[in-house]
Amino acid sequence: MQTWVDRFPGRLEYELADFAKRELEFELDEEQLDEQGRVVLRGSLAYEGEEIRLEVRYPDLFPYLRPVVIAPELKRERHQNPYGKELCLLEPSTRAWDTDTTAAWLVAKRVPYLLRLLDADPETLRRAEVPQGEPASSYFEGPPGSAVFVPQAALDMPTEARAGSGRLAFSVMEPPQPEVRAVIAEVVEKGRNNKTRSLVKADEALLSHFAGERVPFRWARLPREPGSNTPQGVLEALETSRPGFGSPPWQAVHGGRIAVAGAVFQEEVRQGCWEDAWVFVVRVRLDPQGEGDYLIRGQRLSRHDLEDRLPVGLRLGGRTVSLVGLGSVGSGLAFELARAGLGELRGMDPDKVDAGTTVRWLLGLGAAGRLKVGALARRMARDYPYTEFKGVVHGLGQSAARREARVRTELDILDDFLRGADLVVDASAEIGVQQVLAELAAERGVPQLYVSTTEGAKGGIVARVVPGVTGCWMCLQRHLDDDREIQAPPRDKTATVQPRGCSTLTFRGAGFDIAPVIAQGARLAASMLCDGIEDNDDRYDVFTCAFGEDRLLPPRWSAHRLTSHPECSACAGS
Numbered sequence: 001m002q003t004w005v006d007r008f009p010g011r012l013e014y015e016l017a018d019f020a021k022r023e024l025e026f027e028l029d030e031e032q033l034d035e036q037g038r039v040v041l042r043g044s045l046a047y048e049g050e051e052i053r054l055e056v057r058y059p060d061l062f063p064y065l066r067p068v069v070i071a072p073e074l075k076r077e078r079h080q081n082p083y084g085k086e087l088c089l090l091e092p093s094t095r096a097w098d099t100d101t102t103a104a105w106l107v108a109k110r111v112p113y114l115l116r117l118l119d120a121d122p123e124t125l126r127r128a129e130v131p132q133g134e135p136a137s138s139y140f141e142g143p144p145g146s147a148v149f150v151p152q153a154a155l156d157m158p159t160e161a162r163a164g165s166g167r168l169a170f171s172v173m174e175p176p177q178p179e180v181r182a183v184i185a186e187v188v189e190k191g192r193n194n195k196t197r198s199l200v201k202a203d204e205a206l207l208s209h210f211a212g213e214r215v216p217f218r219w220a221r222l223p224r225e226p227g228s229n230t231p232q233g234v235l236e237a238l239e240t241s242r243p244g245f246g247s248p249p250w251q252a253v254h255g256g257r258i259a260v261a262g263a264v265f266q267e268e269v270r271q272g273c274w275e276d277a278w279v280f281v282v283r284v285r286l287d288p289q290g291e292g293d294y295l296i297r298g299q300r301l302s303r304h305d306l307e308d309r310l311p312v313g314l315r316l317g318g319r320t321v322s323l324v325g326l327g328s329v330g331s332g333l334a335f336e337l338a339r340a341g342l343g344e345l346r347g348m349d350p351d352k353v354d355a356g357t358t359v360r361w362l363l364g365l366g367a368a369g370r371l372k373v374g375a376l377a378r379r380m381a382r383d384y385p386y387t388e389f390k391g392v393v394h395g396l397g398q399s400a401a402r403r404e405a406r407v408r409t410e411l412d413i414l415d416d417f418l419r420g421a422d423l424v425v426d427a428s429a430e431i432g433v434q435q436v437l438a439e440l441a442a443e444r445g446v447p448q449l450y451v452s453t454t455e456g457a458k459g460g461i462v463a464r465v466v467p468g469v470t471g472c473w474m475c476l477q478r479h480l481d482d483d484r485e486i487q488a489p490p491r492d493k494t495a496t497v498q499p500r501g502c503s504t505l506t507f508r509g510a511g512f513d514i515a516p517v518i519a520q521g522a523r524l525a526a527s528m529l530c531d532g533i534e535d536n537d538d539r540y541d542v543f544t545c546a547f548g549e550d551r552l553l554p555p556r557w558s559a560h561r562l563t564s565h566p567e568c569s570a571c572a573g574s
Contacts, residue, residue, distance in 0.1 A: 457509025
């Protein structure tokens with residue numbers, strides 16, 4: 001058994017000597033060291049006339065990572081794990097620990113410092129501590145795989161609401177089973193004389209995402225977090241708060257039976273800011289394995305919680321993008337925009353996913369054989385409830401080869417596709433498609449974004465066109481052709497291949513080669529949707545990148561303004 005004691009000869013002796021030097025009487029647990037390779041010291045520290053019993057546990061990766069100091073008999077409201085009793089002696093980042101520092105220093109210096117702060121007035125403590133909350137629900141983590149999502153409405157319940165029932169809604173793709181993955185769909189309060197009132201209903205975006213079966217549960221509000229972070233501890237706290245609520249009824253699910261109980265209590269979500277938190281206990285009956293139980297910490301899920309992690313000002317919830325081309329570039333753009341919180345995404349593409357294209361296409365082999373539109377729709381529906389994806393299975397120009405009766409032309413299809421869009425994105429890399437989109441979007445005054453890579457993934461271009469502000473799409477082509485103001489990105493015409501059985505040529509290039517172009521395209525799209533575009537000297541419209549001969553070096557980007565080209569009949573003189 002390899003331990004840090006063996007890896008760093010003399011370090012343990014150095015640690016023990018520093019305890020003795022500081023007149024701290026701590027003893028090494030020889031049995032744990034011999035049998036498990038763990039270094040544990042126990043002793044006490046004099047503070048304000050009393051002896052505080054402490055236990056020091058060294059991690060296996062000491063001295064790179066810090067020891068943990070536990071005060072099993074101490075009870076402090078802040079900076080101490082209420083269940084494991086670990087003290088928070090340094091800020092969480094590993095940058096706060098130096099490999100030359102000893103555990104004796106933590107005990108001798110940091111423990112008294114923390115205790116003095118905790119005994120001081122709240123304002124002194126607030127100024128000294130890292131400005132973050134200490135959410136108690138973080139100590140109630142259960143097994144991986146299970147999740148209960150908590151909508152904003154379930155966090156805004158009146159504090160006088162004491163107990164009642166609710167329903168968990170499951171996805172059609174993940175029906176109720178012993179491993180619970182669901183959202184709180186509704187919550188009702190049960191008051192005196194069995195009168196009920198509705199407290200919570202999840203927003204429509206979540207309910208449409210979790211449109212499958214529903215399972216009832218019981219809930220009760222606790223005066224504070226449970227005294228134990230175990231399933232039994234939570235059930236006992238519920239029973240104490242509301243007799244009978246610690247024994248929820250059993251419900252049949254796929255593969256067994258479950259009984260779900262929810263506890264609501266206040267926790268500090270940010271420094272000095274308190275809100276409701278949800279913790280669930282799921283009791284499970286499986287035949288013939290018997291019974292068991294586990295915890296689930298409720299995960300907050302609302303547009304606000306998602307946008308909290310995005311840059312300030314990046315708010316795309318009310319925006320609509322029409323995206324043509326869902327190949328390797330277009331599919332990447334689609335997911336970047338969904339991750340950024342786009343409200344509505346329309347995608348147009350006629351093709352299926354071929355197994356060979358998964359070296360660049362986003363979803364991998366599980367999508368092979370499916371329509372690109374369908375594969376993206378399934379993933380969007382599963383993972384991004386606040387982005388409404390509307391797919392159109394259509395290839396522009398294919399109407400010439402069709403002879404069946406129809407009621408709509410391609411112009412009609414595009415009219416619907418573009419109507420109400422805030423931005424039109426072309427990722428088809430087809431010059432004819434770009435031209436028709438440019439004209440139709442310009443007629444409607446809709447900004448456009450063109451994103452593509454070159455043969456061999458040697459480079460790429462990201463360009464925006466805004467009617468009345470920049471030059472037009474034809475100006476862009478003329479600038480690229482004359483190569484004076486805007487230099488076209490490099491291409492390797494020899495880096496093409498016809499994969500076996502494929503009817504068209506494609507280029508060689510890995511997903512990581514095109515990733516910078518996708519990222520810049522998404523960044524520019526988000527900027528256009530949030531900030532708009534103004535005609536000023538600081539504005540750039542066209543971004544080109546080029547890989548050099550050494551592919552380990554990052555691509556070189558250049559930025560340009562898109563001005564009206566003198567030979568463009570539509571924009572000359574404008």
